[in-house]
Amino acid sequence: MYSNKIIKFFLIINLVVFIVGYIIGFDKSFWIDEIVSINYGSNIPFLSLNEIFTQDMHSPFFYFLLFLGQKILESISDVDIFNLYYLRLINVLGFIPIYYSYLLIKKRSYRINLDIGIFFLLLISSNYFFYYVLDLRMYFLLLSFSLLINVINLTNTVEKENKIIFLLSSIFLSLLHVFGLTMSMSILVFRLIKNTLLKDKKKRNLDIIFIIALLPIFVIFYFPSIFNDENLKMFSYVKNNLWYYRVFIEWTISTLVLIFSSLIVLSFHYKEEILIKNNIKKFFKSSFFYETITLAVPAIILMIVVLTISFLFIPIVHYKNLIVIYPNLILYASILFKFLIDTKKYKIFFTCFLIFVTYININFYFKSMIKTHENIEWVVKKTFNKNCNNIPVYFNDNGKNKLLPLLNDIIAMYSKYNRPILSLSTFKTNKFKEIIKANKYCKIHIFSFHTYDLEENLNKLNYNNLKLDIEYAPNVVNEGTSKSGAIVFIENN
16 A cells, blocks of 8 residues: 555656656757658658668658658648647657557556556656657657567567567567667567477467568668668767667666666565575576566567677667667566565665656756757857858868758758858868958857767867857756757957
8 A cells, every 4th residue: 555655646746747848848949860850751752762761771661650740730730831849749659559568567467467656657767758758760669669569578468369469569660670670579589489498389480470570671671771881881970889888777777776776675585585495496487587587588689689780790789779678677677666565675765766766857857858969949049140141151060961951951940040051171261261351240150060079170170360169059968978069159360
């Protein structure tokens, strides 16, 4: 009774935080990847078949969804220009598999011994939920359908009553992202091994059929992009960086804390029973051991595959992509918590943990929901103003991005003023001096959305007798590390 009441209390608080953040952050400015996504979706009808499958490293399926979303908005809008922010409602589709996952867990509660309140609290207690529910990319849908197929796997209904739902969800996941395909395949490989060992030929054969059904998706939707030279150059920025794993830990900290602290508390509580031989045998035959293996093995298979590819061929590990294993952690933490409740020695720890989760959600994830990592709107409004509309402005271009064709659309989205745009790589000091004489009142000459290479690019130029003043965008999440969005004032001494 104590646990149910307090969980509901904290769940309501955190749901209110989420809803408020969703409303406030709904019309925050788009960041680069979102604008690129909108552009890809808009241009799909005008592309050749080859261009559709090679315009981006990702599958074009999500861009088809964006295209359909734009057409729906056009049909119901009373004005010529509709509000693009409403495209973010596409992520609402992700609540369908989440709700179905809840129904499955509730229906199979006699088999899955987990706490549903903690399950939902942990689900929303991550940037994977708070941030990506408003991000106009495929990741929130990736999270939602990854959760569903893991729940189906956990309930052991992949080859039974939920086989059609599992197959359709796996196809949808595979079309969204290559990691969605990898997660689906990892679950099927696990089940293939399991059913082979159990000598269940009917289920084993169905697993093989499912695997074969998913393979054409990889060939059709990912092969053309993988072997496209331009995409490989674009993908070269991804490295095997340790900070990817650090971000993954930061974004899943509440769930990881519950998992490791629960294991410690349970180990201490059952310390006398752990080493008894009969108890060890019972453990390996228990439902808890089956649930542990069912959730852990697919995630391990996925990590082995992506790490092998990353270290031997091309880096593909990224904290965004690891969103597909977050559901495994949520489900396992919810199962562990149920055991913790049964020990009846958890109240102080339990209350402290819920306070900790709420603190993290309000002070970190809520901020990322209402702010943007790259404040494009701020950069455009500060750069493209009426005082400078007659002189050119330089865009920080490292030669590897596809933003130059989109600049006019981005500027039109956030400013009614325009200026001639030149690449920063074409900047010449003598030309600048001529320009500054023509309009001495304007000092803004360089702007950047991604600033990780801005300082480096500036240093490469010959700035004789020039004074630079770089101003970074305010209200940026991870301000100390990302410094996303900047304008450069140049004074001629």
